[in-house]
Amino acid sequence: MTRSPIQYRTLSQAQADEICRRHDFLMSGRMGGARANFSYCDLSGLDLSGRHLADADLSGAILEGANLAGANLTRAVLYAADLRRTNLSGAVLHRSDMRGAILRGADLTGADLSQADLREGAIAQADKKKGLSMVTHEMRPGEASTANFARANMSQIRMSGVVAQASDFSDAVLIGARLTRANLRNSRFPGANLEGADMSGADLTDADLRDTVLIGTKMDLARLNGANMDGALREAPPGDVADPGGETAKALDRHARWCETGGQEGAPSTFDGKDLRGLNTLARRNLTALQARGAILYGLDMEGAELQGAKLANADLRMTSLRGADLRGADLAGAKLSNADLREARIGPLLLPNDRLLAASLAAAVLRYADLSGADLRHVEASGADFSFARMHGADVRRGRFAGAGFTGARAPEDIAQAADLTGAVDLPAA
Numbered sequence: 001m002t003r004s005p006i007q008y009r010t011l012s013q014a015q016a017d018e019i020c021r022r023h024d025f026l027m028s029g030r031m032g033g034a035r036a037n038f039s040y041c042d043l044s045g046l047d048l049s050g051r052h053l054a055d056a057d058l059s060g061a062i063l064e065g066a067n068l069a070g071a072n073l074t075r076a077v078l079y080a081a082d083l084r085r086t087n088l089s090g091a092v093l094h095r096s097d098m099r100g101a102i103l104r105g106a107d108l109t110g111a112d113l114s115q116a117d118l119r120e121g122a123i124a125q126a127d128k129k130k131g132l133s134m135v136t137h138e139m140r141p142g143e144a145s146t147a148n149f150a151r152a153n154m155s156q157i158r159m160s161g162v163v164a165q166a167s168d169f170s171d172a173v174l175i176g177a178r179l180t181r182a183n184l185r186n187s188r189f190p191g192a193n194l195e196g197a198d199m200s201g202a203d204l205t206d207a208d209l210r211d212t213v214l215i216g217t218k219m220d221l222a223r224l225n226g227a228n229m230d231g232a233l234r235e236a237p238p239g240d241v242a243d244p245g246g247e248t249a250k251a252l253d254r255h256a257r258w259c260e261t262g263g264q265e266g267a268p269s270t271f272d273g274k275d276l277r278g279l280n281t282l283a284r285r286n287l288t289a290l291q292a293r294g295a296i297l298y299g300l301d302m303e304g305a306e307l308q309g310a311k312l313a314n315a316d317l318r319m320t321s322l323r324g325a326d327l328r329g330a331d332l333a334g335a336k337l338s339n340a341d342l343r344e345a346r347i348g349p350l351l352l353p354n355d356r357l358l359a360a361s362l363a364a365a366v367l368r369y370a371d372l373s374g375a376d377l378r379h380v381e382a383s384g385a386d387f388s389f390a391r392m393h394g395a396d397v398r399r400g401r402f403a404g405a406g407f408t409g410a411r412a413p414e415d416i417a418q419a420a421d422l423t424g425a426v427d428l429p430a431a
Contacts, residue, residue, distance in 0.1 A: 008062060010042040020051045027052055039077075049087070090409050103144040103164075110389055110409045112153045118144070120161040151368055151388055151408075171368060173339065191366075193318065193339070213298070213318065233298060233316065249279060252287070259286040259306070271295050283321075303341075308350055309358065329358035338368040348378040348396075383421075387412075 011019075019036050026033030036056035047067045054074040062082040070090045078093075080100040089109040096116045103118075144164040149172050156176040163183045171191040181201045193213040200218050206226040213233045248271070257266030271292040276282075281301040290310040299319040306326045314334040321341045329350025349357040362382040367390050374394040382402050389409040397413055401421040408427040422428060 006040055006060070008040050008042045011038075011046070013046050016043060016046050016048065020048065020053065023056060024052055027054065101144075103147045106144070106147045108147060108149050108152050110151045111149075113149075113157050114153050114155045116154075116157050118157060118159045118162055153369070153389075171338065171366075173369065191336075191338075195319075215298075233296065248274065248276065252279070252282070252285070255290065256286045259288045276300065313361075327360055329360055331361045332365050333361045333363040335362070335365045337362075337370050338366055340367070340370045342367075342370055342372045342375050344374045345372070346376045347380055348376040379420075 016038075019034075019038065022032060022034040023036035024033075025031070026035055036053055038061045039057050039059040040061065041058075042062045043066050044062055044064045045066060046063075048071055049067045049069040050071060051068075052072045053076055054072050056073065056076045058081050059077050059079045060081060061078070063086050064082055064084045065086065067087045068091050069087045071088070072092045073096055074092050074094045076093070076096045078096055078098045078101050081098070082102050083106050084102055085105045085107075086103075087107050088111050089107050090111060091108070092112045093108075093116050094112050094114050096113075098116055098118045100120060101118065144159075144162055145166055147164060147167045150168050150170040152169075152172045154169075154172050154174045154177055156178075157174065158178045159182055160178050160180045161182060162179075164187060165183055166186045167184070167188070169187060169189045169192050172189070172193070174192055174194045174197050177194065177197040179197060179199045179202050182199070183203045184207055185203050185205045186207065187204075188208040189212050190208055190210045191212065192209075194217045195213050196216045198218045199222050200220040201222060202219070203223045204219075204227050205223050207224075207228070209227055209229045209232055211231040211233075212229070214229075215233060215235055251269040251271075254266040255269040258268050259266075268289065268291070271290070273294045274292065275296040276292070277296060277298055277300060279300065282297075282305050283301045284304040284306075285302075286306045287310065288306050288308045290307060290312070292315055293311055294314045295312070296316045297320055298316050300317075301321050302325055303321045304324045305322070307330055308326050308328045310327065310330040312335055313331050314336075315332070316336045317332075317340055318336050318338045319340065320337070322345050323341045323343045325342075325345050327345055327347045330347070332347075347360045347362070349359045352358055357379060359379040359381050362380055362385045364384040365382070366386045368386055368388045370387070370390045372387075372390055372392045372395050375392070375396070377395050377397045377400050380397070380400045382400060382405055384404045385402070386406045387410045388406055390407075391411050392413050393411055395413045397416055398418045400419045402419050402425050403421045404424040404426070405422075406426040410427075412428065416422070416428065
């Protein structure tokens with residue numbers, strides 16, 4: 001006797017809306033609530049954008065071409081769901097079960113996939129002759145080829161064995177991700193953070209890994225034929241840079257002394273292009289007028305540092321703690337500040353003789369996912385800067401210049417309209 005095929009129930013927009021409404025009632029503790037159950041439902045092309053669907057069941061659901069942009073799918077079950085060409089941009093999929101899901105051509109730009117499970121998986125059902133029979137869609141489970149994960153938060157995601165050929169992971173955060181045996185041929189990772197990720201046995205043939213962070217990344221038996229790794233950031237090199245008592249540390253001490261004595265003792269130092277990660281901490285150091293253009297300061301503790309008038313153009317400050325740092329008048333043009341902690345940082349103007357103001361510069365800087373809560377950004381020159389998904393609550397942006405700056409997914413300050421120039425700003429939330 002042959003098995004009966006799974007029957008998919010096609011839902012209308014109105015029916016889906018009603019299920020979402022009852023799920024909202026459940027989440028808010030109101031009467032009449034019920035957990036959203038879309039398992040084995042056909043939701044192709046429906047609009048579920050911005051919906052609160054945490055803990056919802058979408059096992060085996062067909063969501064091809066559906067709009068789930070900005071939806072909250074925290075801990076949702078999307079086991080073996082068909083998400084081809086689905087719009088999941090900005091969606092929250094934290095700790096969601098997406099094993100065996102098909103993501104071919106899906107848009108997950110800026111989505112939160114932290115701790116999500118995208119490993120291989122398939123659905124089995126009882127069969128009188130075979131015992132268990134696999135149920136698959138026309139594409140194989142674990143398919144994520146040509147998907148767009150650009151700027152997504154994929155920290156600690158599990159993607160072992162996934163097929164994601166020609167996918168885009170540009171500027172994604174993949175810290176601690178598990179990508180063992182993944183097929184990532186021709187995929188793009190420029191600017192992605194793969195610190196502590198496990199890519200053992202992965203196929204990275206012809207992959208674009210330019211400017212990626214590969215600190216502590218396991219790549220045992222990975223295939224890297226034709227991979228472009230120009231500018232990739234690896235472990236700090238040994239030598240005096242990593243030696244707390246080495247020449248670099250001594251030069252910093254002389255610079256600090258020069259700052260503290262008004263130039264009477266010590267001497268200013270230049271660190272352009274140097275790798276300073278081995279210093280571990282520069283917290284609360286007096287580094288006024290520091291020159292470190294293009295320097296690597298990735299992940300350093302610089303909390304409370306005095307960096308007035310510092311020259312940090314094009315420096316790598318990703319993952320750096322600059323909380324409460326004094327950056328008045330500093331030049332950070334083109335700097336990499338993704339995921340940096342800039343809470344309560346002073347990035348306002350520096351007062352010069354004759355009441356002149358030297359504005360700090362963030363022109364063309366990249367501050368994706370940076371935390372600028374409570375920061376002083378008065379008069380800042382931030383034309384062309386990328387503040388995508390940055391937290392800017394309570395930041396003071398009066399007289400700031402943000403022409404052409406990007407704010408996709410950012411939590412902009414309520415008084416953003418007080419900025420001097422917002423011409424051409426992209427995805428700026430309504431003031």
